[in-house]
Amino acid sequence: MPKLAGISQRSAVRAFKKAGFWVVREGKHISMTDGERIIIIPRANPINGYTMGGIVKDAGMTVEEFKRLL
Numbered sequence: 001m002p003k004l005a006g007i008s009q010r011s012a013v014r015a016f017k018k019a020g021f022w023v024v025r026e027g028k029h030i031s032m033t034d035g036e037r038i039i040i041i042p043r044a045n046p047i048n049g050y051t052m053g054g055i056v057k058d059a060g061m062t063v064e065e066f067k068r069l070l
């Protein structure tokens with residue numbers, strides 16, 4: 001999995017919204033869905049690069065696709 005630099009949770013949420021996800025629930029983590037997949041974004045600033053890479057993979061995207069949305 002390619003390394004993804006740590007980014008803030010707000011930037012991650014904004015990028016996933018552009019990809020068609022919406023916020024389902026907020027608490028210590030942010031749950032988002034696109035109707036098929038559910039992803040969980042931690043409220044950390046910044047989110048670790050490896051953690052973010054796993055979230056992007058769970059969303060069904062590549063790291064390059066996600067970087068374009070940032």
